[in-house]
Amino acid sequence: MKVLVPVKRVVDANVKVRVKADNTSVDTANLKMALNPFCEIAVEEAVRLKEAGSATEVVVVSIGGKAVQEQLRTALALGADRAIHIETDESLVPLSIAKLLKAVQDKEQADLVIFGKQSIDGDNNQTGQMFAALMDMPQATFASEIKLEANGLQVTREIDGGMQTLQLSLPAVVTADLRLNEPRYASLPNIMKAKRKPLDIFTVADLGVTLKSHQTIVKVTPPAERKAGIMVASVTELVEKLKNEAKVI
Amino acid sequence: MAILVLAEHDNSALKLDTAKIVTAARAIGDEVHVLVAGHQCDAVVKAAQVLQGVSQVLVADASAYQAHLAENFAKLLVDLAPSYGHILASASSLGKDTLPRVAALLDVAQISEVIAVVSADTFVRPIYAGNALETLQSLDAIKVMTVRASAFDAVSEGNNAAVTTLDKVFEAKTQFVSQSLTVSERPELGNAGIIVSGGRGMGSGENFGMLEQLADKLGAAVGASRAAVDAGFVSNDLQVGQTGKIVAPNLYIAVGISGAIQHLAGMKDAKVIVAINKDPEAPIFQVADYGLVADLFEAVPELISSLG
Numbered sequence: 001m002k003v004l005v006p007v008k009r010v011v012d013a014n015v016k017v018r019v020k021a022d023n024t025s026v027d028t029a030n031l032k033m034a035l036n037p038f039c040e041i042a043v044e045e046a047v048r049l050k051e052a053g054s055a056t057e058v059v060v061v062s063i064g065g066k067a068v069q070e071q072l073r074t075a076l077a078l079g080a081d082r083a084i085h086i087e088t089d090e091s092l093v094p095l096s097i098a099k100l101l102k103a104v105q106d107k108e109q110a111d112l113v114i115f116g117k118q119s120i121d122g123d124n125n126q127t128g129q130m131f132a133a134l135m136d137m138p139q140a141t142f143a144s145e146i147k148l149e150a151n152g153l154q155v156t157r158e159i160d161g162g163m164q165t166l167q168l169s170l171p172a173v174v175t176a177d178l179r180l181n182e183p184r185y186a187s188l189p190n191i192m193k194a195k196r197k198p199l200d201i202f203t204v205a206d207l208g209v210t211l212k213s214h215q216t217i218v219k220v221t222p223p224a225e226r227k228a229g230i231m232v233a234s235v236t237e238l239v240e241k242l243k244n245e246a247k248v249i
Numbered sequence: 250m251a252i253l254v255l256a257e258h259d260n261s262a263l264k265l266d267t268a269k270i271v272t273a274a275r276a277i278g279d280e281v282h283v284l285v286a287g288h289q290c291d292a293v294v295k296a297a298q299v300l301q302g303v304s305q306v307l308v309a310d311a312s313a314y315q316a317h318l319a320e321n322f323a324k325l326l327v328d329l330a331p332s333y334g335h336i337l338a339s340a341s342s343l344g345k346d347t348l349p350r351v352a353a354l355l356d357v358a359q360i361s362e363v364i365a366v367v368s369a370d371t372f373v374r375p376i377y378a379g380n381a382l383e384t385l386q387s388l389d390a391i392k393v394m395t396v397r398a399s400a401f402d403a404v405s406e407g408n409n410a411a412v413t414t415l416d417k418v419f420e421a422k423t424q425f426v427s428q429s430l431t432v433s434e435r436p437e438l439g440n441a442g443i444i445v446s447g448g449r450g451m452g453s454g455e456n457f458g459m460l461e462q463l464a465d466k467l468g469a470a471v472g473a474s475r476a477a478v479d480a481g482f483v484s485n486d487l488q489v490g491q492t493g494k495i496v497a498p499n500l501y502i503a504v505g506i507s508g509a510i511q512h513l514a515g516m517k518d519a520k521v522i523v524a525i526n527k528d529p530e531a532p533i534f535q536v537a538d539y540g541l542v543a544d545l546f547e548a549v550p551e552l553i554s555s556l557g
Contacts, residue, residue: 013510026377026380124359126349167423167424216386222380
């Protein structure tokens with residue numbers, strides 16, 4: 001079984017971003033970048049499937065400028081076998097990403113495609129589902145457990161109000177939620193080994209995909225700041241403030 | 250062109266989210282239809298009919314729709330799409346699961362977590378865990394969007410919209426196996442006026458009992474930070490944050506929560522925020538209206554008893 005894992009380079013989860021003064025975008029210059037946390041979980045799950053003998057090959061793919069190769073190397077250090085870089089400097093909407101990934105899948109013919117459920121920059125939570133639609137594959141989003149069975153995949157997913165278990169036939173799409181696994185740290189020998197693993201580069205034109213323009217960004221603004229609150233000295237004072245000042249209890 | 254809203258329900262009751270999404274739809278245009286897809290959901294249909302501003306309720310009732318699967322829900326919505334300029338759903342687990350599939354099949358972008366409608370083609374949505382707001386103008390013929398329910402008030406009731414039954418049934422390859430939903434007497438997190446939320450500082454799942462007592466005194470829902478869920482104190486459906494529930498109650502009481510960026514993303518639109526934490530340096534105090542530096546194991550019982 002071949003597993004394909006699309007991954008994204010994002011601003012590190014611990015960095016608080018700022019909006020540019022001209023309100024055109026978020027300023028990401030010189031910020032610490034990382035593999036999107038949900039993508040990291042997706043890679044870990046694929047690697048575990050390989051370690052368990054269920055998967056034969058784990059291929060990671062990322063779309064973006066040259067710099068995304070850094071995150072592809074991270075994924076290779078975590079245990080992926082091979083990487084694909086689709087090089088573009090354009091900022092693409094999830095539908096365009098899904099179309100490019102479809103072109104990759106048409107070549108790779110993976111049996112299982114594991115995505116992170118969302119990237120922590122755009123917060124869209126769309127790409128896996130869109131890819132599944134374009135491929136006409138079944139999907140299990142927000143997965144917290146994956147069990148490979150003789151007749152397919154059983155996936156437990158986190159839904160509003162609880163958990164749901166679905167049975168999918170392969171090929172299928174799964175998007176990883178936080179509690180699917182705890183990703184490992186890459187060891188130094190594996191980081192060194194990752195440098196020698198294959199990484200193929202394609203352009204959008206190589207893949208024969210034509211992309212459309214779907215939206216224009218009018219502006220990007222900072223959210224309203226909460227005004228500074230006060231510290232209370234006791235529970236009694238807190239209750240008094242909530243009753244008489246805020247009037248919320 | 251009319252606007253189609255996908256109803257949020259469990260086959261027996263309509264969720265309040267839908268009445269809030271109808272408000273967002275009304276900000277876009279006048280003709281709003283609601284699609285109720287499910288199985289044996291007559292009560293849901295009736296509840297959708299009474300929502301003010303809804304002119305038609307479309308009903309797709311079939312066993313294939315029992316489990317609310319994205320795969321065939323998407324096909325159903327795509328089949329209806331040519332009559333609509335906008336397709337809206339709550340940014341719930343159902344909406345997030347389904348609408349990207351709809352958009353991809355229609356070859357249009359999807360707009361996630363809309364918090365404000367500027368015009369029929371221009372919307373505001375948070376990015377980077379709410380640290381920036383993006384205003385975007387859609388160039389697509391059909392706008393497919395999930396809407397953050399907590400950003401809109403619910404429409405009132407008292408209407409009697411016409412019902413249209415849809416006969417065409419779409420099947421899914423995905424098979425439903427089982428579901429376990431948390432049963433609680435307390436209000437739902439997404440719609441609660443008051444939320445009492447616990448973090449890693451609670452120390453154990455048993456200690457959440459204290460927060461439940463406090464919640465019951467206040468008629469509140471109980472929430473949790475990701476740290477508390479990851480530690481196994483409580484179940485995942487209680488998680489408030491960037492990737493959990495996004496809430497905007499009148500009062501949010503954060504107990505033993507440090508205030509990580511991803512948690513703040515889920516609750517910073519609350520009207521009043523209270524933080525109780527023994528660490529005076531905890532970032533949660535920067536967004537709190539009322540902060541109390543105290544040992545929560547003393548402060549919470551005292552709070553419970555002082556509420557009588």
